[in-house]
Amino acid sequence: MNTPVTGAPRIFLRVEGLIVLVAAIAAYRMLSGSWLLFAALFLVPDISAVGYLAGPSAGARAYNAVHTYLAPGLLAGAMALGLVPVYWQVPLIWIGHIGFDRVLGYGLKYPTAFRDTHLGQLGLGR
Secondary structure (H helix, E strand, C coil): CCCCCCHHHHHHHHHHHHHHHHHHHHHHHHCCCCHHHHHHHCCHHHHHHHHHHHCHHHHHHHHHHHCCCHHHHHHHHHHHCCCCCCCCHHHHHHHHHHHHHHHHCCCCECCCCCCEECCEECCCCC
8 A cells, every 4th residue: 555654744854855955965065066967967866767667666666776865875885985986976966866856746656656656646735
């Protein structure tokens, strides 16, 4: 059963997304990151929606895999451990994208349809 978050918790999650977005942008600015790079990479995580070509369940898995803070957190951890080249701008852009999506109401997807998210159905009551 797809039960989205409602009421005050839904508002808190969207405000949290705004705070994450602003913090990611502020940190990016502190690192003197290229705003051209920021613009070029900001929507890259949405390429994961191509997974929906294989059906709603596969699409939800692909979308959710890159729209949680776990993935950019793992990338940042790998950078901190010296396992991959350090370029802090990439996880910051990624985190900013996720925060932006939450502000707009694009939550994590249920396997039923793209519009079914943990923040409610897209296009309804946003």
